[in-house]
Amino acid sequence: MLKISRLTDYGLLASVYLARKQGQVVAAREIAGFYHLPVPMVTKVLKKLHQGGLINSHRGAGGGYSFDADVEAVTLGHLIAVLEGPWDLTECETTDDAGHAVCAIRIACPSRRFMFGINSAIKGAFEQVSLGDLTRGVLPKFYAGQSETSVEQMRGA
Amino acid sequence: MLKISRLTDYGLLASVYLARKQGQVVAAREIAGFYHLPVPMVTKVLKKLHQGGLINSHRGAGGGYSFDADVEAVTLGHLIAVLEGPWDLTECETTDDAGHAVCAIRIACPSRRFMFGINSAIKGAFEQVSLGDLTRGVLPKFYAGQSETSVEQMRGA
DNA sequence: GGCAAACAGTACCACCTTGGTCCGGTTTGT
DNA sequence: ACAAACCGGACCAAGGTGGTACTGTTTGCC
Known part of the structure; x- marks a missing residue:
């Protein structure tokens, strides 16, 4: 009924959080904690963003995700396309x-x-x-x- | 996921059908037949349109629904608001x-x-x-x- | 080398919405 | 009186959504 799924919503929040700490590696746990969201949900959405090529992932201890591109080069349309699919x-x-x-x-x-x-x-x-x-x-x-x-x-x- | 429900879709079809026969009383069965849609679905959506004040209902034998207003006074936004709800x-x-x-x-x-x-x-x-x-x-x-x-x-x- | 942090992948489940059906009741033209 | 047609529900199956859990795999660090 003409609504964005909550998962997509989480994805936007995570993207903004990463964009504000541009270039820094941030763990899913930190983002989930900041917004008071369930950790597995945030990891799920971060995976999507990574698979969509919007953020980079860093495995292992001290790892996490980072947004390294130009914030002006990424549009809300792009984000939603990746998060929501066609x-x-x-x-x-x-x-x-x-x-x-x-x-x-x-x-x-x-x-x-x-x-x-x-x-x-x-x-x-x-x-x-x-x-x-x-x-x-x-x-x-x-x-x-x-x-x-x-x-x-x-x-x- | 950003989709309008099929019921709303049916409602738009029904509205167009009625608008094309402006002022005439048309039974739900006729509309359903025309678009090859299940009759109960069409009646359901016509009820909504009537409750939303967009069309008139005529009970009894030979009854049905009619669109009597000005087709230019009704917008797609209005239709969707009635069909989809807030x-x-x-x-x-x-x-x-x-x-x-x-x-x-x-x-x-x-x-x-x-x-x-x-x-x-x-x-x-x-x-x-x-x-x-x-x-x-x-x-x-x-x-x-x-x-x-x-x-x-x-x-x- | 080993431990722990953190991502990767996948399976799973409860809940709600959606699409669709059915039925008994009421109105009204013939 | 009868049948056509709307009225107002209840009802159900299927699919999607939100959320959880568990088992790898990678990697920094002591």
Whole structure:
């Protein structure tokens, strides 16, 4: 029902934590402790981020994970893509194992074309927020005329 | 995982069907037959639409549902709000029965402020599409510079 | 060399939501 | 009176989600 999974949420928190300690090696335990989250959940999500190539892992004693890239080069869209996997608002374009469209009325469907547009809009919105924005807690250019203003202002609107 | 429920999807189809036969009374059976959907599912969703005040119901033999309003006055956002109920990308602002915030780290959370913005962006996108647009199958002003063009063109971009 | 810290991988389970069905009741046109 | 159609539930199976546990493997450090 149009919700991000909690795991993805944890992933964003972990990413921000790592980004704020850019270049440093941080153990999963530390992140879990900071946010009061179950350790296994945090390790699970960190694995995903690592497999997605967003963070580096360091095994062995004193190991952990580190974010070494440019915080501006990573977008919220990128993070969600890695954490949530490929997603779509609808099954309009989904195909089964045999490659056949899941939706039986696909051709005649009145909403399919729109869902594609809405999808793009959402992904576009995600793409406009960088990890740097997240760590700073400041809105990016994304909202026309409200560039670099605090989100608090927006909430009042 | 960021998907609208199938029930909501059915609701959109039913709305379009009714909007195309604006003012006419149509039985749930007819809509279900047209889209090859299970009748009880369609009735369920029509009930929701009726309770949400979007369509009128006519009981008794020869009864059914009718859409009598202006197709331009109803937005996709309105439809989804009725069909999906109140939703949010995250539980950032969700409160339990006692009115306490569900999220334990709400104040310090680095992504909360952004989720609010993204949420608004998505709801805004939904708000830009009218039921009339859906029935015509044409993109509205919503996409700057692509006003009133077929969505097919957009897909190629 | 051995211990412990920390990641890797995988299996497992309880719970909730979702999609779908069914049934008895009420309204109303013919 | 009868049947068509909505009304309002209860009900159930399946799948996804959140969370736990356990067994490796790597590596720093004494």
